[in-house]
Amino acid sequence: MxxxxxxxxxxxxxxxxxxxxxxxxxxxxxxxxxKALPLVEEGAELCETVAACAAGRDMVITIVGMPADVEQVxxxxxxxxxxxxxxxxxxxxxxxxxxxxxRIHAAAVSRGLRAIxxxxxxxxxxxxxxxxxxxxxGDEEDFEAAQPVLACMGSLVVYEGPAGSGQHTKMANQIxxxxxxxxxxxALSYARRMGLDLERTIQTLSAGAARSFQxxxxxxxxxxxxxAPGFFIKHFVKDxxxxxxxxxxxxxxxxxxxxxxxxxxxxxxxxxxxxGTQAICKYYE
Amino acid sequence: MxxxxxxxxxxxxxxxxxxxxxxxxxxxxxxxxxKALPLVEEGAELCETVAACAAGRDMVITIVGMPADVEQVxxxxxxxxxxxxxxxxxxxxxxxxxxxxxRIHAAAVSRGLRAIxxxxxxxxxxxxxxxxxxxxxGDEEDFEAAQPVLACMGSLVVYEGPAGSGQHTKMANQIxxxxxxxxxxxALSYARRMGLDLERTIQTLSAGAARSFQxxxxxxxxxxxxxAPGFFIKHFVKDxxxxxxxxxxxxxxxxxxxxxxxxxxxxxxxxxxxxGTQAICKYYE
Numbered sequence: 001m002x003x004x005x006x007x008x009x010x011x012x013x014x015x016x017x018x019x020x021x022x023x024x025x026x027x028x029x030x031x032x033x034x035k036a037l038p039l040v041e042e043g044a045e046l047c048e049t050v051a052a053c054a055a056g057r058d059m060v061i062t063i064v065g066m067p068a069d070v071e072q073v074x075x076x077x078x079x080x081x082x083x084x085x086x087x088x089x090x091x092x093x094x095x096x097x098x099x100x101x102x103r104i105h106a107a108a109v110s111r112g113l114r115a116i117x118x119x120x121x122x123x124x125x126x127x128x129x130x131x132x133x134x135x136x137x138g139d140e141e142d143f144e145a146a147q148p149v150l151a152c153m154g155s156l157v158v159y160e161g162p163a164g165s166g167q168h169t170k171m172a173n174q175i176x177x178x179x180x181x182x183x184x185x186x187a188l189s190y191a192r193r194m195g196l197d198l199e200r201t202i203q204t205l206s207a208g209a210a211r212s213f214q215x216x217x218x219x220x221x222x223x224x225x226x227x228a229p230g231f232f233i234k235h236f237v238k239d240x241x242x243x244x245x246x247x248x249x250x251x252x253x254x255x256x257x258x259x260x261x262x263x264x265x266x267x268x269x270x271x272x273x274x275x276g277t278q279a280i281c282k283y284y285e
Numbered sequence: 286m287x288x289x290x291x292x293x294x295x296x297x298x299x300x301x302x303x304x305x306x307x308x309x310x311x312x313x314x315x316x317x318x319x320k321a322l323p324l325v326e327e328g329a330e331l332c333e334t335v336a337a338c339a340a341g342r343d344m345v346i347t348i349v350g351m352p353a354d355v356e357q358v359x360x361x362x363x364x365x366x367x368x369x370x371x372x373x374x375x376x377x378x379x380x381x382x383x384x385x386x387x388r389i390h391a392a393a394v395s396r397g398l399r400a401i402x403x404x405x406x407x408x409x410x411x412x413x414x415x416x417x418x419x420x421x422x423g424d425e426e427d428f429e430a431a432q433p434v435l436a437c438m439g440s441l442v443v444y445e446g447p448a449g450s451g452q453h454t455k456m457a458n459q460i461x462x463x464x465x466x467x468x469x470x471x472a473l474s475y476a477r478r479m480g481l482d483l484e485r486t487i488q489t490l491s492a493g494a495a496r497s498f499q500x501x502x503x504x505x506x507x508x509x510x511x512x513a514p515g516f517f518i519k520h521f522v523k524d525x526x527x528x529x530x531x532x533x534x535x536x537x538x539x540x541x542x543x544x545x546x547x548x549x550x551x552x553x554x555x556x557x558x559x560x561g562t563q564a565i566c567k568y569y570e
Contacts, residue, residue: 098479121493133493156492161481168479172486176472176495182541183464187457190528193535194383194453196446201457207441208406208418209516210461212497231494243475250478252569256467259544284537 001025001149004057006050006073006080007064007094008036011120014127015063015093015153020044022152029053031064050076051083059149060084063093063120066238070096074104081107090115091146093134095235097242098164098171099249105138105163114142117163118150119170123230131155135173137165171243178240178260180214181277187215188222189284198223218278227275227282234273237264286310286434289342291335291358291365292349292379293321296405299412300348300378300438305329307437314338316349335361336368344434345369348378348405351523355381359389366392375400376431378419380520382527383449383456384534390423390448399427402448403435404455408515416440420458422450456528463525463545465499466562472500473507474569483508503563512560512567519558522549 001024005016008030016039020026027045029052030036040046047053050073054060060080062073070092074080080090081104090108092101092115101117108115116138126132132154136143143159150157160169187210191201202219205211217230240261247254263283272279286309290301293315301324305311312330314337315321325331332338335358339345345365347358355377359365365375366389375393377386377400386402393400401423411417417439421428428444435442445454472495476486487504490496502515525546532539548568557564 121495123494133489135489156489158485158489160485160489165479165481168476168481169486169489171479172472172476172481173490173493173495175475176468176490176497176500179464179466179468179471179541180495180497180499181464183461183468186464186539186542187461190460190532190537190539191453191457193532193537194450194457196450196453196457200443200445201454204418204420204441204443204445204454205458205461208458209408209498209502210406210458210465212461212465212499213494214465214497215461217494247475247478252475252478254471254475254569255548256464256541256544257471259541263540284539 001058002056003027003149004029004047004053004060006053006060006062008039010124011127012063013039014124016044017042018130018152019149024149024152027053027057049078050080051078054080054083056085057088059089059091059146061091061093067096067100067242070094070100075107081111081113084113086112088113089142089146091118093118093120095119095170095239096167098167098246101137101167102164114139115163116142116146117166118146119166120154121170121173122154127153134158135160135166135169137161137167138163171239171246174236174239175243175254175257177214179256180212181218181280182260182263184212184214184219185222185280185283188219189281221276221278222281227279229274229276231277232273233264233267233275233277233279236277237261237268237273240264286343287341288312288434289314289332289338289345291338291345291347293324295409296412297348298324299409301329302327303415303437304434309434309437312338312342334363335365336363339365339368341370342373344374344376344431346376346378350379352381352385352527355379355385360392366396366398369398371397373398374427374431376403378403378405380404380455380524381452383452383531386422386452387449399424400448401427401431402451403431404451405439406455406458407439412438419443420445420451420454422446422452423448456524456531459521459524460528460539460542462499464541465497466503466565467545467548469497469499469504470507470565470568473504474566506561506563507566512564514559514561516562517558518549518552518560518562518564521562522546522553522558525549
């Protein structure tokens with residue numbers, strides 16, 4: 001399949017590479033061109049503009065930074081919607097506002113294009129190994145058309161419902177993580193203050209109702225003091241901010257999410273946004 | 286071994302039964318005598334007072350309701366400390382204040398007795414099946430003496446450190462659960478509001494970094510509307526209240542715990558204390 005791929009950061013480059021390995025023909029665009037060059041050496045076509053990357057493709061995949069970047073690459077005059085060929089399937093894999101995904105879908109349909117939202121979880125390791133979880137929203141037949149391509153990048157590819165449902169599922173994922181990682185941070189801060197053996201504490205807690213991925217993965221990092229990012233605080237703050245606004249727009253007040261977001265924002269304000277989410281333990285020091 | 290067992294509620298009765306099955310000789314006491322009678326039919330000696338249950342035993346096990354009940358059965362004139370034989374090993378399995386466990390330990394030692402704190406997790410199912418997690422604090426040689434008896438009731442029996450460390454570990458456990466279950470409650474309330482398929486949401490989230498026991502167990506109950514208590518809200522409120530006071534006494538402010546405790550207290554105030562902890566989803570309705 002001829003695929004235009006826009007956004008070749010850490011995640012995007014690894015995902016694009018898996019598509020090329022599976023035999024797809026890639027054209028790539030990145031705002032900072034240097035980050036796209038390794039893929040060009042591996043056989044991708046380099047595009048100088050979004051428009052060039054969008055035109056003449058069967059599918060256009062985007063994974064860029066913030067909702068404003070998504071807005072720009074889709075809706076600008078030289079963007080995807082104005083330049084993709086009729087019938088092209090647009091796949092936004094950025095974690096972004098569900099309402100933006102709905103707007104992209106509507107704009108695509110009105111132009112004879114097709115669009116799904118398909119944010120991912122699983123981090124850079126999942127992107128490299130092709131084991132991402134991919135949460136997709138849109139028209140079901142468009143999902144089915146995209147599914148074989150998505151399966152090159154993820155080991156779990158789920159159709160969640162109409163446009164925006166992939167984003168909403170990703171938001172639910174981040175909301176659950178917010179509570180879990182904060183609970184682990186507080187539990188281990190308490191255990192440290194009370195003089196417990198922290199490795200033993202994790203071992204004991206992992207055997208019962210407190211068991212979680214966050215305890216096993218981020219908890220162990222809190223204990224060893226490894227603050228390297230598996231998932232950046234700055235990205236988590238972005239995601240939680242979107243989730244809080246969406247919930248609030250729907251009349252839903254999520255108080256634990258709001259509390260955890262405030263804690264991470266204060267860490268970001270202390271200059272710790274480039275650390276991993278396990279650095280929530282620093283909030284209690 | 287001759288064991289006095291004080292507190293034969295749902296948890297205690299099941300634990301006492303496992304001790305009898307393992308060949309131990311039990312004397313039992315319960316404030317509401319009728320709850321002890323089934324065990325008497327199975328061969329336990331019935332005691333009319335705490336003093337009678339404490340005297341003439343190798344070990345005295347307690348699992349009663351609130352810290353005030355623990356205080357009473359240990360420190361009253363007709364309580365355990367005044368009536369147990371010299372050398373008796375006292376094992377409090379109630380979830381209670383770590384500082385109370387430290388006081389019991391000191392009082393026991395000053396009277397030629399021995400004491401460990403050994404709260405459990407795993408609920409009524411774990412108690413029945415002998416698969417509890419048991420978190421023990423005290424002198425290590427006393428723990429080792431108690432270990433074969435504890436192993437009749439639990440599948441994971443861990444020495445956590447000096448007196449109070451079992452309770453502190455249990456508190457860390459409840460703190461981690463507080464964040465996790467609230468995160469699941471908020472994630473699924475969000476998903477419901479946004480019209481997602483909730484079973485699919487749980488399935489997707491369970492594949493990644495949001496995976497947790499709370500998501501799999503309590504999340505599924507939230508979706509099906511099953512509010513029957515695996516763990517009572519009223520007991521969780523008691524435990525979180527202890528954890529918050531202990532943390533606060535140590536100069537540690539656990540903001541997510543405080544938020545979750547406030548939410549559960551408001552559910553209790555609405556008369557929902559007899560429901561299971563999954564009923565946190567009702568907070569958002």
